[in-house]
Amino acid sequence: MLRIINSRVINNISKQIIRQMTVQPTRSLCSNVPKLQKEEVEVTFVRANGERITAKGKVGDSLLDVVVNNHIDFDGFGACEGTLTCSTCHLIFAKPDFDKLPDKPSDEELDMLDLAFDLTETSRLGCQICLSKDMNGLEVKVPATVNDARS
Amino acid sequence: MLSRKFLTKNLINSCLFSTNTVVKNALRACIVGSGPSGFYSSQYLLKHLPDCRIDLIEKLPVPFGLVRYGVAPDHPEVKNVINTFSKTAENPNFNFYGNISLGKDVSLNELRQLYDVVVLCYGSDVDSPLGIKGEDIKNVISAREFVGWYNGLPHLENFNPDLSGEEAILIGQGNVAIDVARILLTPIDILSKTDITEYALEALSRSKIKKVYLVGRRGPLQAAFTIAELREMLKLPNTDTYWRQTDFEGIPEKIDSLPRPRKRITELMVKSLNEAKQSSNNKKFLPVFFRSPTQFIGNDKVESVEFSINILENESAVATDKSESLQTQLVCRSIGYKSISVDASINFDDKLGRVINKEGRVLKKNSNEVDVGLYVAGWLGTGPSGVILTTMNNAFKISHTIIDDFRNGIIKCDTNKTGIDPRNYPCITWTDWLKIDKEETERGHKVNKPREKIVSIKEMLSIV
Ligand SMILES: Cc1cc2nc3c(=O)[nH]c(=O)nc-3n(C[C@H](O)[C@H](O)[C@H](O)COP(=O)(O)OP(=O)(O)OC[C@H]3O[C@@H](n4cnc5c(N)ncnc54)[C@H](O)[C@@H]3O)c2cc1C
Ligand code: FES
Numbered sequence: 001m002l003r004i005i006n007s008r009v010i011n012n013i014s015k016q017i018i019r020q021m022t023v024q025p026t027r028s029l030c031s032n033v034p035k036l037q038k039e040e041v042e043v044t045f046v047r048a049n050g051e052r053i054t055a056k057g058k059v060g061d062s063l064l065d066v067v068v069n070n071h072i073d074f075d076g077f078g079a080c081e082g083t084l085t086c087s088t089c090h091l092i093f094a095k096p097d098f099d100k101l102p103d104k105p106s107d108e109e110l111d112m113l114d115l116a117f118d119l120t121e122t123s124r125l126g127c128q129i130c131l132s133k134d135m136n137g138l139e140v141k142v143p144a145t146v147n148d149a150r151s
Numbered sequence: 152m153l154s155r156k157f158l159t160k161n162l163i164n165s166c167l168f169s170t171n172t173v174v175k176n177a178l179r180a181c182i183v184g185s186g187p188s189g190f191y192s193s194q195y196l197l198k199h200l201p202d203c204r205i206d207l208i209e210k211l212p213v214p215f216g217l218v219r220y221g222v223a224p225d226h227p228e229v230k231n232v233i234n235t236f237s238k239t240a241e242n243p244n245f246n247f248y249g250n251i252s253l254g255k256d257v258s259l260n261e262l263r264q265l266y267d268v269v270v271l272c273y274g275s276d277v278d279s280p281l282g283i284k285g286e287d288i289k290n291v292i293s294a295r296e297f298v299g300w301y302n303g304l305p306h307l308e309n310f311n312p313d314l315s316g317e318e319a320i321l322i323g324q325g326n327v328a329i330d331v332a333r334i335l336l337t338p339i340d341i342l343s344k345t346d347i348t349e350y351a352l353e354a355l356s357r358s359k360i361k362k363v364y365l366v367g368r369r370g371p372l373q374a375a376f377t378i379a380e381l382r383e384m385l386k387l388p389n390t391d392t393y394w395r396q397t398d399f400e401g402i403p404e405k406i407d408s409l410p411r412p413r414k415r416i417t418e419l420m421v422k423s424l425n426e427a428k429q430s431s432n433n434k435k436f437l438p439v440f441f442r443s444p445t446q447f448i449g450n451d452k453v454e455s456v457e458f459s460i461n462i463l464e465n466e467s468a469v470a471t472d473k474s475e476s477l478q479t480q481l482v483c484r485s486i487g488y489k490s491i492s493v494d495a496s497i498n499f500d501d502k503l504g505r506v507i508n509k510e511g512r513v514l515k516k517n518s519n520e521v522d523v524g525l526y527v528a529g530w531l532g533t534g535p536s537g538v539i540l541t542t543m544n545n546a547f548k549i550s551h552t553i554i555d556d557f558r559n560g561i562i563k564c565d566t567n568k569t570g571i572d573p574r575n576y577p578c579i580t581w582t583d584w585l586k587i588d589k590e591e592t593e594r595g596h597k598v599n600k601p602r603e604k605i606v607s608i609k610e611m612l613s614i615v
Contacts, residue, residue, distance in 0.1 A: 075198070
């Protein structure tokens with residue numbers, strides 16, 4: 001039984017399956033995005049030590065997808081692979097970006113965020129945020145996990 | 152057991168090893184225990200010291216610790232971490248040696264002579280008893296046994312709890328207790344699609360349990376379960392949750408001043424408290440606060456539990472002279488797991504139930520001095536609490552300490568440290584595990600389950 005029946009979780013799971021089955025998974029499964037849109041969006045992840053990593057994703061990808069598809073190696077990030085059971089994909093947004101996010105967090109996302117380290121008012125789970133065109137240039141902070149803070 | 156393939160793999164290993172000794176400063180580490188702390192430590196060390204060589208030894212033939220034997224069968228998503236662990240295991244500088252038990256097949260002193268670094272990650276797999284009267288009466292069981300039984304932990308397959316009564320009392324309110332409650336109350340057709348063991352499914356399909364109490368010694372504001380697990384209980388088909396109104400006196404007024412996580416979970420409890428129940432639901436989940444068991448009563452089998460009624464003083468539960476008795480036919484205590492010392496040379500605190508350490512560096516016996524080269528990570532060092540995320544952070548932190556110690560010259564590479572020779576042990580390699588894994592998955596698919604776990608160690612060994 002899926003612990004949380006949440007459409008975005010299902011999206012993520014089906015996306016994973018599709019990623020495994022086909023070489024070019026292009027059709028976005030994010031419900032709020034028109035079909036067959038392939039525009040690329042640039043996102044910058046800022047580590048706690050200030051290091052900036054800029055990567056590209058397609059409209060409809062989740063921020064977890066961007067990390068995975070670009071092989072960005074944040075230790076432990078995305079442990080549950082986007083199924084809303086871990087909170088290791090915790091990201092911190094700037095207030096204006098946070099307010100602009102089209103989908104408000106579900107109860108289940110908030111439940112998981114409650115377990116996240118360094119929780120802030122503008123925290124979200126990366127596996128639940130789908131890229132849209134107007135997110136191009138977005139900057140998000142990767143919170144200081146123990147190791148980041150020290151290295 | 153030592154098949155030709157097995158020997159070939161070992162030959163390859165020895166060759167790999169001989170090339171690797173050429174790599175100057177290639178740290179050789181032995182990690183003991185293959186749960187999250189063992190795998191996350193391996194992952195971190197291999198990433199940040201790519202030349203290091205890791206042997207991970209595990210008591211059981213199969214890997215993953217509590218991810219396989221603790222995490223509930225109806226939470227398959229939590230087990231996705233296995234994919235990351237498996238990626239680590241594919242690293243050519245990593246060996247998995249299952250079926251080798253520290254303290255039985257190999258001693259800590261031997262390991263220390265064979266490795267530059269030993270990281271103890273063998274977790275907590277013993278019960279914490281309550282130490283009260285009647286604990287040995289039939290059908291007073293521990294969550295560790297019950298969970299191990301439904302999850303296929305070797306040697307618990309004949310545990311067979313008696314589920315013929317209508318009531319069950321769970322002592323303790325952590326997520327493990329919630330797991331037990333959920334497994335007892337979930338409709339069988341949902342469980343039948345999980346990797347729960349066949350025999351447990353069969354026994355649960357005959358279960359008569361309709362009422363499950365979840366008893367904690369403190370109040371709603373101290374509840375140990377987390378909100379996701381509670382929300383799942385509230386949504387369980389066929390089950391209504393009944394709180395005691397009196398447990399919540401003065402609580403709604405305090406909600407606004409609570410920090411966010413505590414605030415949200417309290418709001419959820421209060422909302423559920425005031426919700427109308429569905430009379431069509433025939434099962435009941437009953438959280439009870441401010442009660443500590445004082446004795447179990449019964450002749451052939453447990454019949455009731457005596458509780459002291461507690462009040463809170465500075466967040467602690469203090470027993471009053473008032474008591475309450477609840478009738479039941481099954482008691483499951485879920486007050487935590489405990490670690491043990493598996494080797495006489497381990498500096499172990501029996502009271503706290505953990506290896507004595509300072510930020511993961513194990514200290515020498517009766518001394519404040521660090522035992523250079525020996526580390527502890529996961530539940531064995533922190534005590535048995537926290538989710539996989541907590542364990543992961545702990546393992547990363549301790550691996551980081553190891554790397555610091557290495558870079559600062561505190562631990563050094565000794566080319567004479569050759570690691571264990573797997574040919575000396577009837578051990579299970581990663582390739583062997585993949586065979587067991589394949590067999591389990593195939594058996595599962597035949598009965599529409601993701602996996603049918605093999606429970607007997609003998610049978611596991613016969614497959615490889
Ligand atoms: C019932 C239960 C359910 C849980 N559910 C969840 C959940 O849904 N989500 C979540 O995030 N967390 C959950 N947890 C917590 C999670 O399992 C722990 O945080 C984590 O497993 C601790 O990791 P560890 O490596 O310290 O110990 P373990 O996972 O216990 O690993 C220890 C390993 O060492 C091995 N070992 C023991 N003795 C020896 C020896 N002498 N020699 C060699 N090897 C040895 C053991 O066989 C085991 O494989 C649950 C815990 C329990 C008990
Ligand atoms: S990846 Fe686990 S919650 Fe997002």
